[in-house]
Amino acid sequence: xxxxxxxxxRAGFVLAAIGSAIGLGNIWRYPYVLYENxxxxxxxxxxxxxxxxxxxxxLLEFWIGHRYRKAAPYALxxxxxxWSWLGWWPAMVCFVIVTYYAVVLAWALSYMYFxxxxxxxxxxxAFLYGNFLKLTDSPSVVGGLQWHIVLPVVIVWAIVFFYVxxxxxxxxxxxxxxxxxxxxxxxxxxxxxxxxxxxxVDGLNHLLxxxxxxxxNPQVWIAAYSQVFFSLSIAFGVMITYASYLPKRAxxxxxxxxxxxxNSGFEFFAALGVFGAIGFLAHVQxxxxxxxxxxxxGLAFVVFPKIISELPxxxxxxGVLFFGALVLAGLTSAISLVEVSIAAVMEKxxxxxxxxxxxxxxAAFVGSLVYTTGGGLYYLDIVDHFINAxxxxxxxxxxxxxxxxxxxxxxxxxxxxxxxxxxxxxSWWDFCVRYVTPIVLGAMTLLNLVKEFR
Ligand code: PFF
Numbered sequence: 001x002x003x004x005x006x007x008x009x010r011a012g013f014v015l016a017a018i019g020s021a022i023g024l025g026n027i028w029r030y031p032y033v034l035y036e037n038x039x040x041x042x043x044x045x046x047x048x049x050x051x052x053x054x055x056x057x058x059l060l061e062f063w064i065g066h067r068y069r070k071a072a073p074y075a076l077x078x079x080x081x082x083w084s085w086l087g088w089w090p091a092m093v094c095f096v097i098v099t100y101y102a103v104v105l106a107w108a109l110s111y112m113y114f115x116x117x118x119x120x121x122x123x124x125x126a127f128l129y130g131n132f133l134k135l136t137d138s139p140s141v142v143g144g145l146q147w148h149i150v151l152p153v154v155i156v157w158a159i160v161f162f163y164v165x166x167x168x169x170x171x172x173x174x175x176x177x178x179x180x181x182x183x184x185x186x187x188x189x190x191x192x193x194x195x196x197x198x199x200x201v202d203g204l205n206h207l208l209x210x211x212x213x214x215x216x217n218p219q220v221w222i223a224a225y226s227q228v229f230f231s232l233s234i235a236f237g238v239m240i241t242y243a244s245y246l247p248k249r250a251x252x253x254x255x256x257x258x259x260x261x262x263n264s265g266f267e268f269f270a271a272l273g274v275f276g277a278i279g280f281l282a283h284v285q286x287x288x289x290x291x292x293x294x295x296x297x298g299l300a301f302v303v304f305p306k307i308i309s310e311l312p313x314x315x316x317x318x319g320v321l322f323f324g325a326l327v328l329a330g331l332t333s334a335i336s337l338v339e340v341s342i343a344a345v346m347e348k349x350x351x352x353x354x355x356x357x358x359x360x361x362x363a364a365f366v367g368s369l370v371y372t373t374g375g376g377l378y379y380l381d382i383v384d385h386f387i388n389a390x391x392x393x394x395x396x397x398x399x400x401x402x403x404x405x406x407x408x409x410x411x412x413x414x415x416x417x418x419x420x421x422x423x424x425x426x427s428w429w430d431f432c433v434r435y436v437t438p439i440v441l442g443a444m445t446l447l448n449l450v451k452e453f454r
Contacts, residue, residue, distance in 0.1 A: 004069055005168040005169065005245055005353075006245050007245050008173055010250065010255075012169070013242065013243075013255065014258055015177055016242055017233075017239060018180060019175075019176040019179065019180050020233040020335075020337075021231060021232050021259060022262075022263055023233075023329050023330050023332070023333030024104060024326065024330050025227070025231045025267075025333075026231055026267040027187075027270050027329060029227065030271055033223055034046075034268075035206065035207050036295075037220045038211040038212070038213075039208050039209050039211060040208045040210035041210035042223075042224065045221045045223075046224045046227065046228065049221075049224040049225045050228050052436050052440060053234075053396060053437050053440065053441060054228040054229070054260055056432045057234045057399065057437065058234050058239060059252065059429065060403060060413065060433060061234060061235075061239035061243065062417070063243075063416060063417050064076070064240050064243070065239065065244040065245075065246070066244065066250060066252060067079075069244050070244055071241055071343035071344040072087035072088075072090065072091060072237035072241055072343070073344050073348075076402075079402070083402060086395065087240070087344065090236045090340070093236060093387060094341060095340075095341050097391075098364050099371070100384070101330065101337060102156050102160065102334055102365075102368050103149070103368050103372065104297070105326070105331065105334060106149060106152035106153040106156045106368075106372075107152070108330065109156060109327055110149070111300075111323045112320055112323040112324055115308065115318075115320050116316055117316070118305075118319070124305040124309075125302045128297070134146055145372050149372040154365075156331070157364070160334050160361060163335055164335060164357045164361065165354055165357040167353055168245045172335055175335060176332050180328075182328060183325055183332075186325040186328070187270060187329075190321050191272055191276070192273075193277075193311075194274065194275075194276035195272055195273060196276070197276060197279070198283055199279040199282060200280055202283065203276050203289055204279060207275035218443075218447055225440070225444050226393065229396060232259070234392075235392045235393070235395040235396035236340065236395070238339070241344075242336065244343070249420050251420065253417050253421035253424070253425050274299070275289075278307070280310070300323075304322060338357075338361060341364075342356045342357050342360050343356075397437075397442060397445055400433050400438050400441065403433060404433045404438065410429070410434060414427075
């Protein structure tokens with residue numbers, strides 16, 4: 001049997017895990033989630049979610065990957081016979097996510113180009129929906145592909161393919177070693193500029209002023225858990241897959257804490273820059289911060305272009321840095337998303353990495369094309385909603401039930417990672433995985449289902 005591919009260095013693995021975690025979710029989702037769910041007071045449910053589910057599940061997935069050294073479905077099958085479906089399901093979810101994640105990256109790439117000469121003009125909303133996406137009223141693929149979007153999609157897929165084709169050490173690790181440091185420098189400049197603009201303080205006040213009354217709202221807690229899951233890339237098979245490439249001895253405990261804290265630190269930092277910049281736009285327009293703030297595509301492709309146009313100086317440079325940061329953050333996440341499927345089909349069909357990467361990326365590329373039609377955004381919304389309702393949380397819940405109650409291996413897992421880590425995890429972890437996490441995730445899942453079918 002051939003030996004499993006491995007990370008070249010310990011830093012390589014941690015960077016790749018951080019690269020998967022830090023993505024579009026940190027830059028365009030988190031700031032608004034924080035703002036909308038109570039600002040400063042949202043940090044309470046957020047950190048609660050991070051320490052009761054985020055980091056404990058990350059540790060659990062690192063253990064599963066490292067202990068069983070297989071792609072997610074097979075690692076889970078070895079952990080508990082008959083449970084491989086719990087690996088195939090997130091692998092499928094990842095595949096669907098990456099088909100549109102890549103398209104959003106392609107938009108960011110296009111906007112990097114549009115930054116030169118501030119090509120979006122004055123009405124950035126009309127530019128996005130009209131000139132660029134050319135949205136049609138009816139959701140149809142009729143009218144065919146829009147080649148000006150297909151081209152950047154091809155570029156994004158070519159980059160992703162290049163790295164996953166080359167393998168773990170020469171591809172994925174190398175990509176993260178280059179892209180993550182570069183991303184940090186770029187985002188640091190963007191944030192520094194964001195918080196030093198006139199009006200920034202007002203934006204930050206809006207972002208951070210606590211609203212403790214929100215803590216009584218269960219939706220706020222769901223928002224915290226959903227954000228932590230998506231942002232940390234847990235319960236998607238990614239962290240199991242990445243940990244399966246670790247060498248025999250690895251400091252799993254340390255890696256889980258570093259990854260979790262780096263991801264949260266990054267998103268909090270990015271949120272300061274985003275809301276500083278939003279405060280600036282409100283200041284220039286004489287508007288209220290709450291009327292300017294927005295999330296998702298609206299934030300990145302409508303509000304930010306406007307901000308960039310209004311900057312007093314170096315507008316184009318700021319545009320390239322902001323959209324470049326989105327592209328880099330997203331690329332390392334997209335690489336992790338396809339790697340879940342690649343690793344799984346390599347094992348399923350005994351394919352070579354090259355064959356698996358070609359087929360998975362080829363199929364995902366074709367899937368991406370749906371979103372480059374006039375009805376693209378419409379499909380993106382439906383799929384995104386579906387994934388949020390049935391991805392992450394539910395898989396996370398099943399994982400803790402499996403390990404905590406079905407195979408009852410929390411003590412074994414903790415002993416395993418403790419023997420090879422710098423510091424030991426206490427029995428709080430077992431308690432968390434067996435009681436706290438399933439109870440809160442169970443409650444969240446129920447609430448989600450009620451909301452879905454009401
Ligand atoms: N964590 C990424 C983000 O915050 O954008 C998105 C993501 C990557 C989610 C990988 C899930 C995943 F498996």
